[in-house]
Amino acid sequence: MSFRVFVRVMPRRGLLDPQGQAVESALRALKFDQAGNVHVGRAIAFDLQADNESAARTAAIAMCEKLLANPVTEEYEIEVTAR
Amino acid sequence: MSFRVFVRVMPRRGLLDPQGQAVESALRALKFDQAGNVHVGRAIAFDLQADNESAARTAAIAMCEKLLANPVTEEYEIEVTAR
Amino acid sequence: MARAVAASPFAGEPAVTDALVREHKLTEQEYEVILDILGRTPTLTELGVFSALWSEHCSYKHTRPVLKTFPTEGPQVLQGPGENAGVLELPDGWAVAFKIESHNHPSAVEPYQGAATGVGGILRDVFTMGARPIAVLNSLRFGTLDDARNRYLFGGVVKGVGDYGNCVGVPTLGGEVTFAPGYAGNPLVNAMCVGILRAKDLIRARAHGVGNILMNVGARTGRDGIHGASFASEDLSAASEARRPQVQVGDPFTEKLLLEASLELITSGTIVAIQDMGAAGLTSSSAEMAARGGVGVELDTSKVPLREPGMTPYEILLSESQERMLVVVEPHRVAEVQAICAKWELVGTPIGQVTDDGLFRVVHDGVTVAAIPGERLVNGVPIYHPEALEAPEAIARRAATPTAAPVVDATDALPRLLDDPTIASKRWVYEQYDSTVQANTVLGPGGDAGVLMVEDAKFGLAVSVDCPNRYVVLDPYEGGKMTVAEAARNVACTGAVPLGITNCLNFGNPDKPEVFFQFREAVRGMGDACLAFGTPVTGGNVSLYNENPTGAIDPTPTVGMVGLLEDVTNRVPSSFRNPGDLIALLGDTTGHLGGSMYWWIVRDFLGGPPPPCNLDAEVRLQRFLVAAAQQGLLRSAHDLSDGGLAVALAEACIGDPYARHTLGAGVQFAVPDGMDPAAFFYGEDGARAVVSFDPASVEAVRDLAAAHGVPFTVAGTVTDPNAELRITVGTALHTWQTVELRRTYFDAIPRRMAA
Amino acid sequence: MTRVAVLRFPGSNCEPDAYRAVEREGGTAFYVFHRETDLRDADAVILPGGFSYGDYLRAGAIARFSPIMAAVERHAADGKPVLGICNGFQILCEAGLLPGGLVRNESLRYVSRPVDVRIERTDTPFTGDYRQGEIIRIPVGHGDGRFTASEETLDQLESTGRIVMRYVATGMPDVHPNPNAAVRDIAAISSPGGTVVGMMPHPERLADDMLGSSAGRRTFTSLMRWTRASVAPASS
Ligand SMILES: Nc1ncnc2c1ncn2[C@@H]1O[C@H](COP(=O)(O)OP(=O)(O)O)[C@@H](O)[C@H]1O
Ligand SMILES: [Mg+2]
Numbered sequence A, B: 001m002s003f004r005v006f007v008r009v010m011p012r013r014g015l016l017d018p019q020g021q022a023v024e025s026a027l028r029a030l031k032f033d034q035a036g037n038v039h040v041g042r043a044i045a046f047d048l049q050a051d052n053e054s055a056a057r058t059a060a061i062a063m064c065e066k067l068l069a070n071p072v073t074e075e076y077e078i079e080v081t082a083r
Numbered sequence C: 001m002a003r004a005v006a007a008s009p010f011a012g013e014p015a016v017t018d019a020l021v022r023e024h025k026l027t028e029q030e031y032e033v034i035l036d037i038l039g040r041t042p043t044l045t046e047l048g049v050f051s052a053l054w055s056e057h058c059s060y061k062h063t064r065p066v067l068k069t070f071p072t073e074g075p076q077v078l079q080g081p082g083e084n085a086g087v088l089e090l091p092d093g094w095a096v097a098f099k100i101e102s103h104n105h106p107s108a109v110e111p112y113q114g115a116a117t118g119v120g121g122i123l124r125d126v127f128t129m130g131a132r133p134i135a136v137l138n139s140l141r142f143g144t145l146d147d148a149r150n151r152y153l154f155g156g157v158v159k160g161v162g163d164y165g166n167c168v169g170v171p172t173l174g175g176e177v178t179f180a181p182g183y184a185g186n187p188l189v190n191a192m193c194v195g196i197l198r199a200k201d202l203i204r205a206r207a208h209g210v211g212n213i214l215m216n217v218g219a220r221t222g223r224d225g226i227h228g229a230s231f232a233s234e235d236l237s238a239a240s241e242a243r244r245p246q247v248q249v250g251d252p253f254t255e256k257l258l259l260e261a262s263l264e265l266i267t268s269g270t271i272v273a274i275q276d277m278g279a280a281g282l283t284s285s286s287a288e289m290a291a292r293g294g295v296g297v298e299l300d301t302s303k304v305p306l307r308e309p310g311m312t313p314y315e316i317l318l319s320e321s322q323e324r325m326l327v328v329v330e331p332h333r334v335a336e337v338q339a340i341c342a343k344w345e346l347v348g349t350p351i352g353q354v355t356d357d358g359l360f361r362v363v364h365d366g367v368t369v370a371a372i373p374g375e376r377l378v379n380g381v382p383i384y385h386p387e388a389l390e391a392p393e394a395i396a397r398r399a400a401t402p403t404a405a406p407v408v409d410a411t412d413a414l415p416r417l418l419d420d421p422t423i424a425s426k427r428w429v430y431e432q433y434d435s436t437v438q439a440n441t442v443l444g445p446g447g448d449a450g451v452l453m454v455e456d457a458k459f460g461l462a463v464s465v466d467c468p469n470r471y472v473v474l475d476p477y478e479g480g481k482m483t484v485a486e487a488a489r490n491v492a493c494t495g496a497v498p499l500g501i502t503n504c505l506n507f508g509n510p511d512k513p514e515v516f517f518q519f520r521e522a523v524r525g526m527g528d529a530c531l532a533f534g535t536p537v538t539g540g541n542v543s544l545y546n547e548n549p550t551g552a553i554d555p556t557p558t559v560g561m562v563g564l565l566e567d568v569t570n571r572v573p574s575s576f577r578n579p580g581d582l583i584a585l586l587g588d589t590t591g592h593l594g595g596s597m598y599w600w601i602v603r604d605f606l607g608g609p610p611p612p613c614n615l616d617a618e619v620r621l622q623r624f625l626v627a628a629a630q631q632g633l634l635r636s637a638h639d640l641s642d643g644g645l646a647v648a649l650a651e652a653c654i655g656d657p658y659a660r661h662t663l664g665a666g667v668q669f670a671v672p673d674g675m676d677p678a679a680f681f682y683g684e685d686g687a688r689a690v691v692s693f694d695p696a697s698v699e700a701v702r703d704l705a706a707a708h709g710v711p712f713t714v715a716g717t718v719t720d721p722n723a724e725l726r727i728t729v730g731t732a733l734h735t736w737q738t739v740e741l742r743r744t745y746f747d748a749i750p751r752r753m754a755a
Numbered sequence D: 001m002t003r004v005a006v007l008r009f010p011g012s013n014c015e016p017d018a019y020r021a022v023e024r025e026g027g028t029a030f031y032v033f034h035r036e037t038d039l040r041d042a043d044a045v046i047l048p049g050g051f052s053y054g055d056y057l058r059a060g061a062i063a064r065f066s067p068i069m070a071a072v073e074r075h076a077a078d079g080k081p082v083l084g085i086c087n088g089f090q091i092l093c094e095a096g097l098l099p100g101g102l103v104r105n106e107s108l109r110y111v112s113r114p115v116d117v118r119i120e121r122t123d124t125p126f127t128g129d130y131r132q133g134e135i136i137r138i139p140v141g142h143g144d145g146r147f148t149a150s151e152e153t154l155d156q157l158e159s160t161g162r163i164v165m166r167y168v169a170t171g172m173p174d175v176h177p178n179p180n181a182a183v184r185d186i187a188a189i190s191s192p193g194g195t196v197v198g199m200m201p202h203p204e205r206l207a208d209d210m211l212g213s214s215a216g217r218r219t220f221t222s223l224m225r226w227t228r229a230s231v232a233p234a235s236s
Helices: A016-028 A053-068 B017-028 B055-066 C018-023 C030-037 C044-055 C104-109 C110-128 C148-168 C238-242 C254-266 C280-294 C313-318 C332-344 C372-380 C392-399 C413-417 C469-474 C476-493 C513-533 C595-600 C615-630 C643-655 C678-680 C695-706 C738-754 D015-024 D068-077 D087-094 D151-159 D218-229
Strands: A004-010 A036-048 A074-082 B002-011 B037-049 B074-082 C077-079 C087-088 C094-102 C132-142 C172-179 C188-196 C213-218 C273-276 C296-299 C324-329 C347-356 C359-364 C367-373 C441-442 C450-453 C460-466 C497-506 C538-543 C554-565 C582-587 C634-639 C663-669 C687-694 C712-722 C724-729 C733-737 D003-008 D026-035 D043-047 D084-085 D101-103 D110-119 D135-142 D145-149 D164-165 D186-190 D196-201
Touching: A004 A053, A004 B002, A004 B037, A004 C634, A016 A036, A016 B037, A016 B055, A036 A053, A036 B002, A036 B017, A053 A074, A053 B017, B002 B055, B017 B037, B017 C254, B037 B055, B037 C733, B055 B074, C018 C044, C030 C044, C030 C367, C044 C273, C044 C280, C044 C313, C044 C359, C044 C367, C044 C372, C077 D151, C087 C497, C087 C538, C094 C110, C094 C460, C094 C497, C094 C554, C094 D110, C104 C148, C104 C188, C110 C132, C110 C148, C110 C188, C110 C238, C110 C273, C132 C148, C132 C254, C132 C450, C132 C460, C148 C188, C148 C254, C148 C296, C148 C738, C172 C392, C172 C460, C188 C554, C213 C254, C213 C332, C254 C273, C254 C324, C254 C332, C273 C280, C280 C296, C280 C313, C280 C359, C313 C367, C332 C347, C347 C663, C359 C372, C359 D135, C367 C372, C392 C469, C392 D101, C413 C595, C413 C643, C413 C678, C450 C687, C460 C476, C469 C476, C469 C513, C469 C554, C476 C497, C476 C513, C476 C634, C497 C513, C497 C615, C513 C538, C513 C554, C513 C615, C513 D101, C582 C643, C582 C663, C595 C678, C615 C634, C615 C687, C615 C695, C634 C643, C643 C663, C643 C678, C643 C687, C643 C724, C663 C738, C678 C724, C678 C733, C687 C695, C695 C712, C695 D186, C712 D015, C724 C738, C733 C738, C738 D186, D003 D015, D015 D026, D015 D218, D026 D087, D043 D068, D043 D087, D068 D084, D084 D087, D087 D101, D087 D196, D110 D186, D145 D186, D164 D196
Parallel strands: C094 C538, C132 C172, C296 C359, C497 C538, C663 C724, D003 D026, D003 D043, D043 D084, D084 D196
Antiparallel strands: A004 A036, A004 A074, A036 B037, B002 B037, B002 B074, C077 C087, C087 C094, C094 C188, C132 C188, C213 C324, C213 C347, C273 C324, C296 C347, C359 C367, C441 C450, C450 C460, C460 C554, C497 C554, C582 C687, C582 C712, C634 C687, C663 C712, C724 C733, D101 D145, D110 D135, D110 D164, D164 D186, D186 D196
16 A cells, blocks of 8 residues: 655754744744744655555654654654555 | 644655655665655644634645745645644 | 758647747747758757757857957966866966856745855856866845845845855855845846866867767756746746746755766766756757867757656756756766766766767657757857947936935944945855865955965965946946956955956846946956956856846946965965054045945945046056065055945954954044045045055065055054054044944844844 | 774765875875775774765764764774764764764854864863863854753763863854854763764864964874874773
8 A cells, every 4th residue: 555654853842943933933023923832843755655554654653763853852743644 | 712733845846855865765775665755844833823723724824825935946735733 | 061950849749839939039030040040940849949049148149249358368278268167277287267157037036046056057167177166256236135025035045055065065265245226126146166176187068079978967857947048038027936936956965976976087087078057958068068069969858867757858958957967978988987977876877979960969769859950059149239328327327426415424434334234244144154164265254355275285376256336337347347456456465466257247138228338338347457467257157137127237247356376375364463563555545435335325325436447556556465475574455445445444453253352553644635534534446455564574565565656655553452443634533442343344234134 | 003084975075174184194094985884994983074965854864874884883882983073973973873963053054163162071082182171263164063962961971071072252252152052062072981072163174274273183183192002992
């Protein structure tokens, strides 16, 4: 089966996120003050072949642990959808 | 109401995505060859106050158009969840 | 001459119609010539090829006759205009390759990628000559920073220049940034690259050897920047907004691999010729290499490695995907080339061959989709001789004088001027550019010219890029002269002998007589200055149609100068060094305020005649500065330009960008009779510099100045760290806190960008 | 003669500078490509600065998987000197040979300028010829130089004396002494034994008097002396 995987890699909670701060103040400057708690990270999208959804998820987690995210500075979330 | 918004900003289809290419070949080198069509972009997460979901979405779209995404080189997707 | 042969349309390709011809920006007259060249109607693919090669950007059809008037010869010239970059001879078998090029239109649409790919293109122009890039410079122009769009363009361009050059590992040694209303909506982004090579390794982009193979080396081809060449020859308009998806994305990582692979291919003698695929991509690189070599080429577009499926020959030929090279190689060495490519993680793919029929022929899946006599394709474009007529308003503005009263007095004008982003420190910019990679940076950004050493060599190089655009807009001829004079003065201040120039001529729409007048006169002025200085033009680039809805940009003929320090240990910095050193002013001060920053900032007036450029005085000053440096007489030398004497003294006191303290100075001048102190402080007469030296050397310096016929006035001394700048004019004493001047000078741009 | 392997990853761009700095002090430098698996009896290894794999994904994230890195890990495990400069430091962190990570400068801008750093530790192979507490001015050039680690890791680095250089203020009135907002002003750290060192500043770019200072030279003279004496690594 073929899956579409979206990975969201965000700065670890607690770590300084200057990009998030910059975007937040830019939003305020544009009067979008209803937005808060802004954080900026990396989005990674790819197609994945796997027997079933849980296999796909397992593979995606392995990829994040090994390459896509750095546990020291980042945390990640995975979204898998069949296609 | 308070919403959590995730924005995924990816390189426009058709434009060169050197970062996606680099990650794809790195995954191959690590024997994750079941992954393909890799693209890398930015993930933006924020809280948003709005009367209802569609108002929240409308606001998020405005933010993307004005600030979060560069229409020349990027396309974006928005995910809104009540909280 | 090669005769035309048949070509059939690519499957699904529409027949060529008048509408299509117009859309390809070809005039009726030009289309007539195409019909005559082919003896038949072109296929759409052929039309696209003509349209690209006959665009202003590639063909110089409006400017060639004028460009021909540049002096291009000199004993130091190894390669003049006509190749990817010019090359000058250096001591000990070394040579320097350098070139400047514009990326204005792409940067107006997408500042980050536009600027980045501009740097990528100019790097390739230099390393395709067999030279290793050792310095990048950039010349930038924007509207004023009070406007958010201009701040966005400025920030994006600087980040783009930095990210690309930093990643490839070439230090940015200098540049210039000017902010003026005349560039709003049409920023100028000119990038210069300087490379060093062994003269014996010089290689020219000429295809020869019938049967030799054409190879595509580097990135895959996508639909990027299709028609970028004709795009660059078009006024910015709603239409070009609609062309947005064409933006090219740069990949500096691949560029770095391409750089190493190309230099290895060249120095190992594996290849016959190499050319980067710049504007009009595969089409111009292959057609130009063939024409230079007097041969034909046959390309098989179905063999070109693609990034996107289903691309047509038309798209493949015109794609401006970055980081690609076209290489000519003997058939038996293809495997060697591929091995070197593989070593650098790149792919080398045979995509065609050199032929003897003089045709530019394109086949796709065995079908001939284009067959054009190559020589006429490259050189057959009709040449235009546009009318040149100065605008009455320009003449009037040159004659006018300010009416508004000064907003501040002569003393307070100095901080005002130092706070203007055009005069203020550009540290916010060059701090984002790696200026020390390669470990050869002797004098980095912040001074008059960048200076670098060459490993194991005694000599050093000084590089600078300049254009006093205010002078050019007011008087293109004098301004053209001053452009070269300022670059030469900057280089000479470091102690280097000006060797030669490259130039980037940024102008508006040449069909406007007033624009073509500016172009013709500026080139005439630059040529006269180059003759006087013995600095031939080795190449450059022309960017026309720099217009936006509000009209043409200020004419901006940017000059990139390379100078030689025979002994790099003699290099001279621009700011004061030691308390107790003597300070002298070189050159004549008439208090010329026409075209000055003072009138512009303090009296809200841009006009009057710019300072006349006295070439003889400039040459004498240059020779003095070089001789004084060679004799080790000077501790600092700084030329006078924007803001005149007071700004130059302030900058010399403020010191290096990361100095731990400023230095004070105390100087006295006898006012020339009846001269307004503001004119004395801020007048912008050329051929002047402020120097400092050990008091023990005063006789030697004075005699040397006399020997060179350079007016010389000892004005005072350098005083203590963080002390005041004190200038006495006649009986009036003016004082400034150098620490505050420094703060103003370095904070002007960051403050505005934080807004 | 000290044999120093200078690694070359795709996108490295400071390897010639490191090579020169080693040879200038009488060492023998040689390049080792990322695809190789053997360090050819190097006494020491330098991971140079640059943009390995374009810094795509994360600086150093892809290079750390290069075939040569297994040999570097063995070399480090044997207590032999390893120096990561800038991108090399980032690679060592990604590879887990040094703790913590290097993230985007707080300014969100690349920064190229001199910084003043204090030598906090002189018993590493790369700092022996400096004086304890000495302050040197030396260039940085990076976009991702902000050192970060968990509080525990930081405290441990402090208590075991593994912070090798810190950014310090010496009065450049108008620039921040810490160019990237690194936590606790950390510019360089070492492995527990002190033999693996990562630093953001570029000593190899300031190892020639012609450049106005040679403050970086002693990083390499230190190495020459250390390997000649080849004393056992000081452990704390
Ligand atoms: N302003 C100029 N002065 C002198 N030579 C020029 C000028 N503009 C272009 N040329 C020469 O014309 C040739 C083609 O220029 P250009 O199209 O910019 O080169 P490229 O093909 O690298 O873009 C180059 O050799 C260049 O040096
Ligand atoms: Mg070019």
